[in-house]
Amino acid sequence: MKDFARLIARVDETTRTSAKVDALSDYFATAPDADRLWTVALFSGRRPRRAITTTQLREWAAERAGLPLWIVEESYGIVGDLAETIALILPPPAHPRDRGLAEWIATLRALADRPLPDRRAAILDAWDALEPAERFLFNKLLTGGWRIGVSQKLMTRALARALGRDEAEMAHRLMGAWDPATTSWQELVHSEAGAADLSRPYPFYLAHQLDAGPETLGDPSGWRAEWKWDGIRGQLILRDGQHFVWSRGEELMTDRFPELARARDFLPPGTVIDGELLAWRDGPLSFNALQKRIGRKTVPKKLLSEAPVALAAYDLLEEGGEDIRARPFDERRARLERLLADLPPEAPLVLPPLLDFDDWAALADARAQARARAAEGVMLKRGESPYLAGRKRGDWWKWKLDPLTVDAVMIYAQAGHGRRANLFTDFTFAVWSGNALVPFTKAYSGLTDAEFAEITRWVRRNTLERYGPVRQVRPEQVFEIAFEGIHESPRHKSGLALRFPRMARWRRDKPTAEANTLDDLKKMLAAYGQTDAQG
Numbered sequence: 001m002k003d004f005a006r007l008i009a010r011v012d013e014t015t016r017t018s019a020k021v022d023a024l025s026d027y028f029a030t031a032p033d034a035d036r037l038w039t040v041a042l043f044s045g046r047r048p049r050r051a052i053t054t055t056q057l058r059e060w061a062a063e064r065a066g067l068p069l070w071i072v073e074e075s076y077g078i079v080g081d082l083a084e085t086i087a088l089i090l091p092p093p094a095h096p097r098d099r100g101l102a103e104w105i106a107t108l109r110a111l112a113d114r115p116l117p118d119r120r121a122a123i124l125d126a127w128d129a130l131e132p133a134e135r136f137l138f139n140k141l142l143t144g145g146w147r148i149g150v151s152q153k154l155m156t157r158a159l160a161r162a163l164g165r166d167e168a169e170m171a172h173r174l175m176g177a178w179d180p181a182t183t184s185w186q187e188l189v190h191s192e193a194g195a196a197d198l199s200r201p202y203p204f205y206l207a208h209q210l211d212a213g214p215e216t217l218g219d220p221s222g223w224r225a226e227w228k229w230d231g232i233r234g235q236l237i238l239r240d241g242q243h244f245v246w247s248r249g250e251e252l253m254t255d256r257f258p259e260l261a262r263a264r265d266f267l268p269p270g271t272v273i274d275g276e277l278l279a280w281r282d283g284p285l286s287f288n289a290l291q292k293r294i295g296r297k298t299v300p301k302k303l304l305s306e307a308p309v310a311l312a313a314y315d316l317l318e319e320g321g322e323d324i325r326a327r328p329f330d331e332r333r334a335r336l337e338r339l340l341a342d343l344p345p346e347a348p349l350v351l352p353p354l355l356d357f358d359d360w361a362a363l364a365d366a367r368a369q370a371r372a373r374a375a376e377g378v379m380l381k382r383g384e385s386p387y388l389a390g391r392k393r394g395d396w397w398k399w400k401l402d403p404l405t406v407d408a409v410m411i412y413a414q415a416g417h418g419r420r421a422n423l424f425t426d427f428t429f430a431v432w433s434g435n436a437l438v439p440f441t442k443a444y445s446g447l448t449d450a451e452f453a454e455i456t457r458w459v460r461r462n463t464l465e466r467y468g469p470v471r472q473v474r475p476e477q478v479f480e481i482a483f484e485g486i487h488e489s490p491r492h493k494s495g496l497a498l499r500f501p502r503m504a505r506w507r508r509d510k511p512t513a514e515a516n517t518l519d520d521l522k523k524m525l526a527a528y529g530q531t532d533a534q535g
Contacts, residue, residue, distance in 0.1 A: 003031060004039065004101040005133040011150055020150055024158030033185035034102035040188070041180035042141075043148075043155040045250065050144045051111035052119060054082055057142060060120055061086040064127060078422070080415075083139035087132050097129040108141055109181065153390050163189065168203070168389045176200035177252055201235040201246040202272065202317050202325065203389035207379060207396035214360045214380060214399060224329065224383050225355040225363055227375040228398055229312055230287050230485070230499070231278035232294070236260055236311050236349075238271040239321075245277075253277075256296060257309050259348040266347045267339065270321030273313045273349070274387075280310035280350065284374040287499060288487040310348050313340060314379075317387060325387035332387065370401050371528050376484060377401045403482040403500075404524060406516045407507055409437055410477045413459045414470050416444070424456045424471070427503075429481055431494075433518040437475055440494035440521065446482070446503030455506070478507040478515050486525050496521055 010023035028036055041047075062072040067089060079085045107126065111119045123142070130138055156174060160167040170189070176197050178188060210217075217223060233248040243264050245254045254260075257277060279289035289307040293299055316336040317325050324332060333354070340351045355378065357363040367378050377400035385395035408429035416425035426444040430437035447455070458477070465472040485499035496518075 001099060001101055001104055001130065001134045001137070003027065004035065005131075005137055007039075008137060008148060009133065011148060017154065020154055021158045021161070024150065024155060025162045028159050028162035032100060032102070035100050037180050037183070037185045037188065038102050038105050040155065040159065040174065043150055044152045044174055046180055047144060048105055048108045048141060049112060050142070051108065052123065052142055054143055056116075056120070057082065057086060057123070057139070060123060061089060061127075064124060065089040065091065077415075080422070083136055083143055086127075086139050087136035090127055090132075090135065093130055094128045096131065099129075104138060105141065108138075159189075165189075171203040171389045172200070175203060175246075175250060198239045198242060199237060199244040199246075199252070201237060201244075201250075202274075202323075202387075204233065204235075204248045204274070205315075205388050205396060206391040207398040208391060208393050210380065210397040210399040214363060214397075217380065217397070220357065220360055220363070222383055224333070224381050225357060225366070226314060226352050226379045226381070227355070227370065227373055228377045228379045228400065229276050229278055229284050229352070229374065230376050231276040231284070231290055231312070234275065234277045234311065235317070236263060236271075236273045236275065236313075237318075238264060238267055238269050240269060256293065256299065258299065259304070259309050260311060262346065262348050263311075266343055266349070268320070270318060271339070272316075272318035273311065273336070274315040274317055275349075276312040276314065277309055278312055279307040280312075281308060284312075286374070286487050287485065288489070288497070310350050312352050313349050314352060315387060327386065328384045329381050329387075330383040367399060367401065400484075403484055403504070404486065404528060405480050405482050405504060406431065406521065406524070407478050407510060407514070408440070408481050409475045409512050409515045410473060410479060411437060411439060411475050412470050413455075413473055422456075423452045424459045425452055427479075429479065430475070431516045431518050431521060438494050438518055440492065440496055440518070441481060441483075441498045441501045443479075443481060443501045443503050447506065451506060475512055478510045478512055480504040480507055486521065486528060488525065494518060494521070496525060 004027075007023055007027040011020050014020060027039070031039065058072050058076070059069060062069045065072070072085065072089065075089060076082055076085045079088070104126070107122065111122060114122070126138060127135060152174070153171075156171045157167055159165075160170040163170070173189060177199055178197065214220070214223075234253065235246045237244040237246065241264070243254065243261060244252065245257055245260055247253050277290070279285035279293075285307065290309070292303060292307055293309065296303075313336060315329070316332045316339065317323070319335055319339070324335070337351065340349060343349060355363065355366050357366060363378065370377050377398065380397040380399055382395040388395075408431050410427050411430045412428035413424040414426040416423055426442065428439050428442050430439045432438075455477070459471060459473055462474040462476070463471045464474060480503070481498070481501055482504040483498040483501045487497055487499070488495060489497035491497070
């Protein structure tokens with residue numbers, strides 16, 4: 001655990017990508033196999049199941065530290081991280097022990113089936129054996145709040161460097177449903193069996209945002225364009241008579257979208273398609289329609305009927321069991337068109353059209369119609385581009401529409417978490433309905449650190465009421481709220497909900513009387529919104 005704690009300290013003390021990769025690579029080159037396996041698991045979202053509640057941890061920590069519980073609660077409010085709070089208040093370890101990361105995780109995993117008194121004794125014993133930096137990480141694993149400043153991409157890059165392996169091949173090995181509790185290091189990174197899991201998806205290729213306009217990309221004849229529909233990025237995998245559906249976040253979603261089981265009736269084994277999961281009825285429905293199905297393990301018949309799902313097939317990654325990602329996009333697209341030709345209406349797949357344009361002006365005209373086509377904008381792909389792993393600049397671009405905006409009044413504020421625990425960063429905004437302000441959205445991103453600090457000072461001076469962690473403030477500050485879409489929502493008092501709301505700017509120049517109205521939002525809904533029945 002000491003070596004792992006030193007790794008996290010090295011990673012946490014820098015913002016430089018190269019320094020983080022160096023630290024991880026050094027660790028992977030020398031750590032025991034079991035610790036390397038769990039480190040890869042943690043940085044790819046595979047954490048031990050929680051066996052202790054945060055309430056129990058606070059109570060036990062207060063008891064061990066000899067502090068009243070209210071002091072622990074107040075300290076937690078200031079620090080903003082329970083794992084760090086506990087690590088700080090506990091006395092020095094009475095019986096220090098040097099055990100590896102995998103050993104401590106084995107201790108955690110064994111807690112789930114033990115009686116509560118035994119769990120309490122095991123946690124107190126662990127706290128007595130760990131130094132503060134190690135306790136902090138142990139507590140992170142206990143609480144499930146594992147957020148360290150390393151992406152899976154950086155971890156994979158460092159692992160490939162340490163092992164002298166190809167990064168793309170390593171990224172593919174780390175995809176899928178492998179479990180560190182049942183998979184060995186050798187199986188994961190070296191054996192052929194580890195690379196041959198039937199359900200294993202390919203690493204997703206991600207596009208960069210195009211801000212300067214497509215003219216910067218050169219001759220348009222080498223580019224292809226598609227509608228950028230707003231759903232859930234996913235891969236449909238058909239192998240050995242089975243099918244699997246994976247999200248971009250490496251979540252296996254096969255059971256959540258039973259419609260896609262019918263793909264086995266129309267497509268051969270050895271097929272992998274990258275696309276967008278959409279609520280679909282003669283065209284894409286609103287994201288709100290799809291959202292009703294997100295998070296459900298089982299889907300009732302009524303919801304299957306109201307929000308049927310199809311996969312918009314954008315790319316073909318595997319055909320006849322052959323990995324064709326290195327082939328040009330134009331070839332992959334042609335193969336995809338042949339594969340999906342003459343699909344019957346009941347097939348759970350659609351082939352989005354390639355947009356026809358001779359020059360960039362024509363594409364701009366098409367993009368301007370994106371919202372009418374239930375799209376966020378267009379995707380641009382170089383015709384000769386291979387399908388790479390991760391976010392690579394050059395061949396794939398997303399050219400999104402400018403966001404919709406509305407001026408709104410801040411009416412509630414709440415402190416953030418982690419490093420922003422001492423700042424008010426989460427706000428509720430309202431628009432006018434007659435002479436009343438009606439809340440309609442929340443936002444917590446878009447301002448600079450300096451602006452968050454300034455608005456925090458203002459909130460503290462202008463609080464009207466407190467409701468637990470939430471403060472009602474004087475309705476004096478106007479912010480421009482940017483968002484990607486708007487739809488009806490009976491769950492909100494305003495009757496509306498926004499897609500991806502964020503603060504675009506602080507409108508210090510605008511009085512609250514000039515903020516937008518609920519009628520303005522309803523007009524936006526009529527012009528740009530989608531209903532669940534839209535085709």
